[in-house]
Amino acid sequence: MSQTAIPYLFMRGGTSRGPYLNRADLPEDLDTLAEVLLTIIGSGHPLNIDGIGGGAAVTTKVAMLSKSEDPWADIDYFFAQVSVEDRLVDFKPTCGNILSGVGPAAIEMGLIEAQDGETPVNIRAVNTGAKVAAIVQTPGGVVSYAGEAAIDGVPGTSAPVALQFMETVGGVTGAFLPTGNLVDVIDGIEVTCMDVAMPMVIATAASFGLTGYETAAELDDNRDFFARMEAVRLKAGVMMGMGDVSKSVTPKFGLVAPPTLGGTVAVRYFMPWKCHPTMAVTGAQCLASCVLTPGTVADVAIPNETPAHLVLEHASGTIDVVVDFANTTSGFEVRSAGLVRTARKIAAGEVFVPADVWHEN
Structure with a gap:
């Protein structure tokens, strides 16, 4: 045969x-x-x-x-x-x-x-x-x-x-905040390293000189940005205990910006060597958790109620995430996250x- x-x-x-x-x-x-x-x-x-x-x-x-x-x-x-x-x-x-x-x-x-x-x-x-x-x-x-x-x-x-x-929480690195910090500075860029459903490195779009509203194609064409982002991602991977991630798609990278479509926050998600045309379900959970956690780079005014209904504005529209969480004496705790897909x-x-x-x- x-x-x-x-x-x-x-x-x-x-x-x-x-x-x-x-x-x-x-x-x-x-x-x-x-x-x-x-x-x-x-x-x-x-x-x-x-x-x-x-x-x-x-x-x-x-x-x-x-x-x-x-x-x-x-x-x-x-x-x-x-x-x-x-x-x-x-x-x-x-x-x-x-x-x-x-x-x-x-x-x-x-x-x-x-x-x-x-x-x-x-x-x-x-x-x-x-x-x-x-x-x-x-x-x-x-x-x-x-x-x-x-x-x-x-x-x-x-x-x-x-x-x-x-x-x-901590499925890959064993910790909600793998570096132990709400914010780290890598190559002059403030980032939050978080592991909820997907280990991610999250920064504001503005920190890279971007609006956060660029299309996926526009971001893919911006090779200077990708070079800077990848340098930050590689260093973050080591800091998160993941070692050399140059040939791994994790940690993923995300950008946040103020919303423009009535949602909670505008986001762009990277796979990591191209911009996701929409939004990863796992990435949406991590980004939503970052938004809900006080003191991260995603400093967005949101109602402090649980479960929280967040709307993430991505490159092709929006995705809704419902997060059940608690603010405990030991810090922010994610209990579960719900989404509807097809x-x-x-x-x-x-x-x-x-x-x-x-x-x-």
Whole structure:
């Protein structure tokens, strides 16, 4: 056999898309797994011409699912960020947008049985240990992708997928504030380093001479800004205990600015070598937590009520985040964050990799 066939679902989850695979159908060894995923995506070419990637970081993501042995969870979700051109696979982060499709995909794969009406799916994000409770619309015991929920960055409407993120603090670094400080100064730029759902380095747009309202394309074209930002990110990675992050997509970088569309704050999110066309679900939680924490660089006047409903203005519209938090004697505490996303099954079948990449015994 010249090629190995691997069953897959191809799905949009939130504002990202990619293959959803059964972990049991893949090699256990991470080095071999990385080669398989690079081949599936077609990493190494700007158009991913020899794979099913889409030539952008939001379309070169992979979800791998399995039944969970965790007593709380139904499904284990193992995420991989595959690079477009550099032939790199990062297993460190998770992705909240792709997670939006995990519940529907798990039902479609037969990993969990659908209920009539709505099906709760408890998900453990393997990469970070976060727990996420999802509610999938399943009228008649079948996943529905039709509905009136709309999210900016995706055309049309779909069935809502409700997500409640728990135990997201310190998933990568072990600390809410990995450097121990609300604000650090790196290369003359004030930043807040925070680890909630996603480790991030957050600064004001003004500190880089930006408005914070630039389009994603305008920011991507600003190579001087990216050079300065990457220098800060690399130093922050060391300060956050993450070591050399030059070949890792984490920590991510975020910019904040005063709102202009009636929201809570304007934000731009970086993946990190390009600006996200919309907003990452995990990044939205971290940015919202930064906004809610007194003394950070995101000094925004907000009502001190919990749960707090925040509206983040991103490059393609807005995203709503509901954060349950508490100000305790030991500091700010994030309990959970809720969002509503959508997902859609696009294709199903088999994806092929050459047998010399992996031949299943």
